[in-house]
Amino acid sequence: MRDITKAQRKPPPNGRVKLRKAALTGKGNSKNKTSDAKTLDASAPEGHSGEPGDDESATGNIASHISVSTINGSTPGTPDRCLTEVQKPTPLVDFKLDQHPLDVLYQSLAGTNRFPAYSLAYAVTQNVKVNHAPGRSFLFPFAFKEAPLYHRILTGQQVAEIVRSSPEKSIMIAITQFTEVLRCIRKRLSHPDLDMALSDDTIMAVIDSICYSFALEDLTQARCHLEGLYMMTHSRGGYSSFSKKPDIQQMMFWIDVTAAIIFERIPRFPLPATLLPTPPRTGTSAIWDLLILVKETECQSDVEQNELFDALKEVSSIAKTIESELFTRGDAAWHDAVFLSCLVHPVAHRLLSTLEQDCEKQHLPISTSIRFGIALFIIILKQQSRACPAPSTPYVAKAVAALYWDIPNIPSHMSSSLFTLQLWLLLLCTIAYPDTTLLPEIQMMIARIQKQSNLNSWDEVAATARLMPWISKFESCKGFGDYLLDDLD
Numbered sequence: 001m002r003d004i005t006k007a008q009r010k011p012p013p014n015g016r017v018k019l020r021k022a023a024l025t026g027k028g029n030s031k032n033k034t035s036d037a038k039t040l041d042a043s044a045p046e047g048h049s050g051e052p053g054d055d056e057s058a059t060g061n062i063a064s065h066i067s068v069s070t071i072n073g074s075t076p077g078t079p080d081r082c083l084t085e086v087q088k089p090t091p092l093v094d095f096k097l098d099q100h101p102l103d104v105l106y107q108s109l110a111g112t113n114r115f116p117a118y119s120l121a122y123a124v125t126q127n128v129k130v131n132h133a134p135g136r137s138f139l140f141p142f143a144f145k146e147a148p149l150y151h152r153i154l155t156g157q158q159v160a161e162i163v164r165s166s167p168e169k170s171i172m173i174a175i176t177q178f179t180e181v182l183r184c185i186r187k188r189l190s191h192p193d194l195d196m197a198l199s200d201d202t203i204m205a206v207i208d209s210i211c212y213s214f215a216l217e218d219l220t221q222a223r224c225h226l227e228g229l230y231m232m233t234h235s236r237g238g239y240s241s242f243s244k245k246p247d248i249q250q251m252m253f254w255i256d257v258t259a260a261i262i263f264e265r266i267p268r269f270p271l272p273a274t275l276l277p278t279p280p281r282t283g284t285s286a287i288w289d290l291l292i293l294v295k296e297t298e299c300q301s302d303v304e305q306n307e308l309f310d311a312l313k314e315v316s317s318i319a320k321t322i323e324s325e326l327f328t329r330g331d332a333a334w335h336d337a338v339f340l341s342c343l344v345h346p347v348a349h350r351l352l353s354t355l356e357q358d359c360e361k362q363h364l365p366i367s368t369s370i371r372f373g374i375a376l377f378i379i380i381l382k383q384q385s386r387a388c389p390a391p392s393t394p395y396v397a398k399a400v401a402a403l404y405w406d407i408p409n410i411p412s413h414m415s416s417s418l419f420t421l422q423l424w425l426l427l428l429c430t431i432a433y434p435d436t437t438l439l440p441e442i443q444m445m446i447a448r449i450q451k452q453s454n455l456n457s458w459d460e461v462a463a464t465a466r467l468m469p470w471i472s473k474f475e476s477c478k479g480f481g482d483y484l485l486d487d488l489d
Helices: 004-008 101-112 116-128 149-154 157-165 167-189 200-215 219-236 246-263 285-297 302-329 337-352 365-384 393-402 412-432 439-452 458-465 472-476
Strands: 037-039 093-096
Touching: 101 116, 101 157, 101 167, 116 149, 116 157, 116 167, 116 200, 157 167, 167 200, 200 219, 200 246, 219 246, 246 337, 246 365, 285 302, 285 365, 285 412, 302 337, 302 365, 302 472, 337 365, 365 393, 365 412, 393 412, 393 439, 412 439, 412 458, 412 472, 439 458
Parallel strands: none
Antiparallel strands: 037 093
16 A cells, blocks of 8 residues: 555655664664664563554554545645554654654654554653552553554653653643644544544544543543543444444443443443453352351342352452463463453443442442452452553542441351451452551551451461452552551561
């Protein structure tokens, strides 16, 4: 296919910005650097998350894959980035620094990546916000599917040096390029042909905007773009209109569930069962004991109880699957955002879909503790793959508050089940957000439960929590035991 963008590109006024092709060998050519040129090195260190493979069937982005001569009578040669055809991945380039390196990087992203605004924001936020809380950075795992090499560049040392040398300028460039994506979206939505206005490319650009907002932790703006995505999907005929585009459907589902977790609301899109089948549900003796306890002490319908415990058993199965993958793949599985999300997003969807009959509103302390435990389990896994764009503080605060609710008198032989649940929930709180101001309170609660249940050491406390859904990697997370050991010994 003829590269229309390059064929018609006008040279810069000063004639100094030069692009020189370099071989994609996996190593940067450091010997060819000059005093006024800089090369983005393909051998830069990767981020710790897994990189998906290439997928040639996916559509391009709004800034690079919209057909020429379809809007406003444009013809080939029109220098409108909203209209140019998709380019094949271009090699790494050397460039003069008359133009800011991030501007040049964005131009390359816009030609080869479906999420240019997010990708640039991802590179910037990796290096500007160095003191954010654990799990706050955001990696959209589908962003680099067509050009995985860009993930290595964006997380490399040279981009880091560029961003850190001028952080405010870098943020402004990311914002400026984001406005270009918004301009393209507005232009496409104004098209009189509804099929053109609501095309796959427009949808992908809106997803790019949502991920950009997540990367910058602008949740208000993200919510606005999410509403736009839902309206556009409804106007297209609903979520099923993407049935022949499973890659886009899976991205939309991923975004929807992530947003539902952040905003604590019901997911808008249905669960795509054909893409994400329900995993087996296996219970443990501790889970069965809890089910008996709930049936005897809380007034819930059998349907509500079954939904909650199906989710708990599903999480237990997920924990076993992850343990198996950790044994086979090592830490790569622990940071694989696609693998982890495919496991936890379906159960998150089912759990959040029952918010209308929320046991918290019915003041059911045991069921509420189970619900928050499942939610924190999911959040921790998303944090490990950097796929959680917001802090877990609200969930931690509500989980701790639920433990203060009055619990009806229960038979003495069933008290151990309650203590197991409470310890599990409290330890998940310390892992999900270990720097919380609630930590002293959590310490006191664990010490109290330890005394009531005659646990004589921290090892016994941890062993009790392992009776519930648990992953051995939890014990190496910041917060597990570090702040509690002195108080419990």
